[in-house]
Amino acid sequence: MAVFRQWLDSLPAPNGVLERFQRLGRNSLLNDASPTRALEAWRLTDLKRLEHLFELPLHSNQDVLDEKKLTIIPDKPGNGLRITLDSDCDTSDSLKLPPGIRKLNALELEAHLGNSLKSCSLNCDWPVAINHASATQVLGLEIQGQDLPPLELVMEAKPCALSPTRVILILKEQAKLELLQVAIGAEEAAQSHLIEIHLGQGSELQHGWLGFGKHQSSLLVNMAITQEARSNYFITAVQHGWFLARMEPHIVQVHGHANTTMRGLQLATNQSQIATHSSIRFDGPEGSLDQLQKSVAAEKSHCIFNGAIHVPRIAQKTNAAQLSRNLLLSERARIDTKPELKIIADDVRCAHGATVSQLQEEELFYLRSRGIEATTATSLLLKGYCQEIFNSLPVEANRWERLITLLESMQA
C-alpha cells in the first residue's frame, strides 16, 4: 500500500517522551496486518473510510473559518479548568493548575505510560498503533483530593489533517474529579485520541465525552481505564455527525470490588457510520457494571455496538447489566448490536438485552391526539429518548450549545 508507506515516511523522526511508542506503533503498522473484514472486530467497519486517514498529513496550515464552525466553543466554565489539546505543541506548559492537579514529569510519564494499555491488552491494537506512530505530544496529569474544579479537555481537529492526541490521568487514592472531553471534527480531517486513566483505591471519576463530527470527518478513540478496588468510574459518551467514528472504551477492574457505569448515545444521520466497541474485564470478585448504550440511526446511516464483558473464574459475585436500545428512523438505516459475554465464574449475575425498534406508534398518536404536529411529536419523542443519556453527562456539558441543537437535525 503505497499511500500507507508514504504516510509512515512522512512522520517526523521518533523523539521525546513518546519515542518508544512511536517506534512501536510504526513497526506494528509496517509488520502487522491491517484490519480486514474477515476479523470479527472489523467485520462491520467501512474500511475504505479508514484508508482516507493515511492520505492526511499531521500538520495543517489551515484554520477552520469561524463561519464554517458547527460547534461553538462556549466560555470556559467559571471555576473550571480548560485545556485545549494541540497535536503539534504542548499547550499545558503555560497553564496555571489548581491545587490537586499536577503535571506528570518525564520520569513519571515514563513510569506510567502504557500501563493501563497493557492491563487492557491493547499494546498495539491497530487504532492504538496509529496513535502511537503519530502522536508527538502527551498530557499527563496527577489528580489528588476531592474538591477539585471540573476539568475540560477540548480536542479540535485541523482541516485536512490527522490530529493525534494522547492523555494520561492518574487519580490518586480517594481522589474525585469531573472530566469532560470534547472532540470537534473538521472538514476532511481525522482525529486519533488515546486516553489512559488509572483510578486509585476509592477514587471517583465522572467522565463525559462529546464527539461533534462534521461531514467527511473521522474519529478514532481508544480508552484504557484501570480501576482499583472501591473506585467508581462513570462514563457518558455522545457521538454525532461523524463520517466515521469508532470509540473503544476498555476497562479493567484490576482487583474487582469496583463500580463501573457506562452510558452511550450514538446519533447517526446522512451516511454516518458510528461505532462503539466496549469491553470490561473483572480481574477480581464483587465488581459491578451498569451499561446502557443507545443508538439512533436515520437516513442512510449505520450504528454499531459491540459490548464485551469478561468475567473470569476469579471474579465471583460480579454483578453486571448491559442493555442496548436502538432506534431505526429510516428503512435505509442500519443497526448492528452484539453483546459478547465470556463468563467463567459460576456465582455471578450478568444480565444483557438488546432492542431495535422504530418510534412507538402509540406514543406518536398520543402526542398527535393532543394537537401536536407529527414532526414536532417525533422530535419530542427523540429528545426524550436521548435525554436519558444527556442526564448522565457532567453538568458542564450543558454549556455546549451543539448538544442542545443537534437533535433538531434528526428527522424521522
Add this chain to the structure above:
Amino acid sequence: MIRKEAELILEIRNLHASVEDKAILQGVNLSIRAGEIHAVMGRNGSGKSTLSKVIAGHPEYIVTSGTVKFQGHNLLELEPEERARLGVFMGFQYPVEIPGVSNLEFLRVATNSRREKRGQEELDTFDFEDLVRERLKVVQMDPIFLERSVNEGFSGGEKKRNEILQMALLEPLLAILDETDSGLDIDALRIVAAGVNQLANPQNATLLITHYQRLLNEITPDFVHVMAAGKILRTGGKELALELEQSGYDWIDKEQNHMEAK
C-alpha cells in the same frame, strides 16, 4: 343539558370501521349537540373504544364507509392533530408513558397548538406555568407531576388526572372519555368526575365510554347508548344505565337473536 336548538357538534352517519382487517363498527349513527353529555355503554368488544379511536383519528383504525362531521368539518379527512386543534379530545383508557419527555413541556406544546388554532397568542414558559397551576386545581393534582416525564411512574389515578388536566388546558368542544373510570378507586373517581363536571358547559359536549353505572352516579348523562356488535342498539335517558345495572346485558343477546331470526 338538552337544547334542541343547540349547535350540532358531532354527527356520525352509518359508520363502518375495521382494525387489522377485522370489521368492528358496523353502522354507527350518533348526533351530539352542544351542552349534551352522552354515555356509551356495552360489553367488552362491542366497539365502544373503537368508536372513540376512530373519532380521534388513530391510524390503525380504517374507516370503510360512513361519515363523521364535526361542526360541519369532514373529520375523517383530517390528521389526528388537526382534529385535536379543532377541539376533539380523547381521554385515553391507558394513557401512554413517554420517558424523557417532560410533562410540563408536553402540556405547553399541546396547549399552544390548540391556542394557535383558536387565534389566541402563544403562551411562554412563565405564562403557561401560571395557567397550568390554576388548572391543576380542577383535578387536585400535585404540581410535582409537572416535573416528571409524561405519565412515567404515575399511578392509575394520577394518569387519569393528568388526562383531565390536559382536557382542562385544551378546552375541547368534544371530550371523549374512554373508560376514564377504569382502575380508579372511589375517591379518585370522584375527583376525576368532579373535574369533568366543572369543565362541561353549554358550549361543549362530552361522550363518556364506560362499563359501569358508578361513573354515571357522578356525571349525569343526558343520553345513554348501548352498543353491541359494532352498532348502537338502544338509546335512552339516564334511566337506561340504571336498567342495565340491574338486568345486565343478557337482553342484548335476546334482541340480537330476535333480529337475526327476522
